[in-house]
Amino acid sequence: MKAIAVSILLFAYAAAGAADIPAITAVKAAHMVDVRSGKLVDQAVVLISGERITAAGSQLTIPAGATVIDLGNKTLLPGLIDAHTHITGRPEDAGYSIIAKSIPRITLTGAHNALTTLRAGFTTIRDVGADGYTDIGLRDAINDGDVPGPRILASGPPLGITGGHCDDTMHAPEYKSIALGVADGVDEALKVTRRNIKYGADVIKICATGGVLSFGDDPRTSQYTLEELKAIIGEAHRLGRKAAAHAHGGDGIRLAVLAGIDSIEHGSYIDDEGIKLMKEHKTYLVPTLYLGDWLIDNAEAIKLPAPLLEKAKVVLPQARINIGKAIKAGVPIAFGTDAAVYPHGLNAREFAVLVKLGMTPAQAIRTATVNAADLLGWSDKVGSIEAGKYADLIAVDGAPLNDVRALEQVQWVMKGGAVVKGN
Ligand SMILES: [Zn+2]
Incomplete structure (x- = not known):
């Protein structure tokens, strides 16, 4: 009788604990563009809870029970x-x-x-x-x-x-x-x-x-x-x-x-x-x-x-x-x-014109991420893949830091943690 009561208590405790821990999504990709430095981060992992990014970097540990979205060889960028x-x-x-x-x-x-x-x-x-x-x-x-x-x-x-x-x-x-x-x-x-x-x-x-x-x-x-x-x-x-x-x-x-x-x-x-x-x-x-x-x-x-x-x-x-x-x-x-x-x-066809007029691809990408976020007054919400910002992410084939036209064919899109294009 006593044993049953204890196991019910334990079950209740475990259920309450699970409800308190928000579901985590982990997005993995071969590369990620750090828009501030204009450099690639390899073996990228972005951890997301609800609408927001909680962590992003190379080879981050993925918490047990997380939903994993593996984008393979693609390159991640901020929306x-x-x-x-x-x-x-x-x-x-x-x-x-x-x-x-x-x-x-x-x-x-x-x-x-x-x-x-x-x-x-x-x-x-x-x-x-x-x-x-x-x-x-x-x-x-x-x-x-x-x-x-x-x-x-x-x-x-x-x-x-x-x-x-x-x-x-x-x-x-x-x-x-x-x-x-x-x-x-x-x-x-x-x-x-x-x-x-x-x-x-x-x-x-x-x-x-x-x-x-x-x-x-x-x-x-x-x-x-x-x-x-x-x-x-x-x-x-x-x-x-x-x-x-x-x-x-x-x-x-x-x-x-x-x-x-x-x-x-x-x-x-x-x-x-x-x-x-x-x-x-x-x-x-x-x-x-x-x-x-x-x-x-x-x-x-x-x-x-x-x-x-x-x-x-x-x-x-x-x-x-x-x-x-x-x-x-x-x-x-x-x-x-x-x-x-x-x-x-x-x-995205605008990027190639900016590069033609003298920008590097990294500079052109910055205009549509950190710079535009600054102009909108939304630097705390969007424009880079960083903890605290909305999980607005895109993925492309190819190497956008070498050829910005890769951005004309976006393969996968996530807005606020929800996938809106691609698997
Ligand atoms: Zn106009």
Whole structure:
């Protein structure tokens, strides 16, 4: 009788103990990229508990009872970060056809693109400009587990001037179409910044110059004044958000940096003064260069209106020359693509362009990991394979530190400890 009581007690103790120890997953691979040093770690082991990494290194002891995922000869990297997407957009939306799409329809396009992006190895994105609040709704649906996708830091509708790059510049006046983020003057700009935050914006996006895929404006001219930029950026910072500025022309780049912007997007006409200012202010540049190849090759297929194609042919080759200078001069770079201008899922094609412009593969990989995490303000969560961070991991064949194109074929993806692609 006594013996039975003791064994019941022991059983109860063992059961309680097992429940207290969280299940461990161990991911093994032949190699792992240490993104900080730019070196390979061989016989890599990553230990994961729940959503987070608990340890990572070479030949770590795997605890008894752990679930082991053996990736064989593959190379592990942290999940990639794209700091410039438009997740709810598509290349076909560049012309007039977007007028016929409702907000619910656009959001569902976003859900499709989110899965494609995640499976391409991008486990985190910063979405900088969406129709309405579609990217914010999508972010919340992903966080709630309703649809699969990357972690999203979302801006909602970008702020811009009347008739500027981020207004609906394509309509006849009879349609009275005004994009949701349009704000002129300090008072309106403050109101729209606050309204975006009210509806859930994590980051404030500003259109500081003209653009390529907009009618009737010039990418080289600035659109907001210094006073307006200071008001928007100051308010974003006061309310705990960073701000990102679409800026092609040198004047707009200079004004946005002087007003305290956290990142310049595109930067196509960055000049010596812009390079100097961005280095001084430690402002990130987010170049988006691969899109030029795709857009010009596929202009006919997506029915890109002629005036937009003409602008693209002038601006995009020039951008590579100027961004090459900025990279060589040491301007901080974070990885971005402008995915939506070309199909989502091809994001990793940007790496080869960065290498062509003078980066080593390790430097290019850093732009999409530690640098992008720093720009997002998420260095404690993502961007490297280290204890305490989310278990966001990818694996590739080949040697990405020798050839970054290996990242264009991601074989296996894990987000927050759950495998989302591969076995
Ligand atoms: Zn963009």
